[in-house]
Amino acid sequence: MTDELLGRHRAVLPDWLALYYEEPLEITHGEGRHVWDADGNRYLDFFGGILTTMTAHALPEIAKAVSEQAGRIIHSSTLYLNRPMVELAERVAQLSGIPDARVFFTTSGTEANDTALLLATTYRRSNTILAMRNSYHGRSFSSVGITGNSGWSPTSLSPLQTLYVHGGVRTRGPYAALSDGEFIAACVEDLEDLLGHTRPPAALIAEPIQGVGGFTSPPDGLYAAFREVLNERGILWIADEVQTGWGRTGEHFWGWQAHGRNGPPDIMTFAKGIGNGMSIGGVVARSEIMNCLDSNSISTFGGTQITMSAGLANLNYLVEHDLQGNSRRVGGLLIERLRSAAAQVPAVREVRGRGLMIGIEVTKPGTDEADPKAAAAVLEAAREGGLLLGKGGGHNTSCLRVAPPLSLNVAEAEEGAEILENALRSIR
Structure with a gap:
């Protein structure tokens, strides 16, 4: 089903309309901080439709x-x-x-x-x-x-x-x-x-x-x-x-x-x-x-x-619901957790950001040279683990972007950090 939709996409939409992943996914529905694809796979969403799903998916008050x-x-x-x-x-x-x-x-x-x-x-x-x-x-x-x-x-x-x-x-x-x-x-x-x-x-x-x-x-x-x-x-x-x-x-x-x-x-x-x-x-x-x-x-x-x-x-x-305060508290815990994990990965040049707006810059180990292939590999590995991320950066898109809904709780932050840590360790 996804392959069929991808073929239709490519037939009628511009070549420059970017799609994530080697095998692009169709997101069919969401709830809270999670989304599901057309094959029924569940993901923790750490990008929120490019920082747009700010509060939560399918929030009853908004619906x-x-x-x-x-x-x-x-x-x-x-x-x-x-x-x-x-x-x-x-x-x-x-x-x-x-x-x-x-x-x-x-x-x-x-x-x-x-x-x-x-x-x-x-x-x-x-x-x-x-x-x-x-x-x-x-x-x-x-x-x-x-x-x-x-x-x-x-x-x-x-x-x-x-x-x-x-x-x-x-x-x-x-x-x-x-x-x-x-x-x-x-x-x-x-x-x-x-x-x-x-x-x-x-x-x-x-x-x-x-x-x-x-x-x-x-x-x-x-x-x-x-x-x-x-x-x-x-x-x-x-x-x-x-x-x-x-x-x-x-x-x-x-x-x-x-x-x-x-x-x-x-x-x-x-x-x-x-x-x-x-x-x-x-x-x-x-x-x-x-x-x-x-x-x-x-x-x-x-x-x-x-x-x-x-x-x-x-x-x-x-x-x-003081989601600004939640962003400060949970985001602070998340960034420290990611910095601790990244310290063991030579390809991570820097973990930066504040609140629930965190960037992880990937370079060739021991240098400042961007490594977009490694960043893309982490994106794929995180997806395999059930986590959706973004990417960006001024040096050949070698920065992973972490920006979940502001209602993210501590347990979800820890779950996402663990998946991301494993994905970072997979860099070769």
Whole structure:
């Protein structure tokens, strides 16, 4: 059955639409932190549909909200008042920390970042964007143009002039040997030097923790230090929270809060986990930035009643059950368990991350050279053991990504760590 579906997939879908595993699997249903494939195999899900199933599979509270809303009305567009959209926008605006915030809903993180770029370039009357090396911001024409990861940027054409800044990767590059304080100082100096050679940019866009780039991050405080330089020149800061938002990092509700000495970002984008699988993305910005557009606009599918109802139910569950705190506690145990296991595997260069956002970088033993074949082998071995992982990284996708639903319990974390340890030990 799977072979037949794979043949149909290849006959009608693009060759560049990636599939995991040598023998791709069809996931048919899920419950809690587990999913099942078409052959009846059960897996512990440590990737959550690319960090999207943030709370749990088949969560009754969300299923009920979606079902009840579907029985009333599913969609009407933004041309009409929409109570669930207003209610979710009120919650997001309050949680964002951005003063006098306005919220615009989209269908994805890509579209959210597109909107943020439109707002920033219009507000600042500049098409120059600062972005981080090793970054990823989506698959659209404009977001591909600012992506600093060649594996996810199929064209050099862009409506924007993009300038790439140091700092997104702590343990690689020319500043890797420096202390955290020296690292931040060197990156700030690099930013100031760059700004001395270009027309004033519209904004810096940055992921607090780089997602597709392999869960890499700078020392806490880097973006706060950048902000001082940006503020002097009126340059906006866009925080891409598509993967880091909603408490995934455990220590904070938003990733930017690790760099929040100078206040919240001017613009923040979000998506993935807020819908727990439903298509929700969005942008939050100060009112003068959000309202700077001087033409009409709508969103046909952004903010539909059914997705907003799902988002409200998911956010309520997340807050009421303190899943941020659970991410901090269980994620802390998991990362230490994985570091202990990886210490016995020469091919593991680094285990990094925070909360339930953990990266395991695989290299050729004793070197910094990426080993994507070994990483792929671990992915396969973990699947054989009943565990689904992700992969990424700026060096030939040699980083395993661990990002289970935030309701993961200690027993499940230990089960997953044991399977992953065995998979890592299988590297030859």
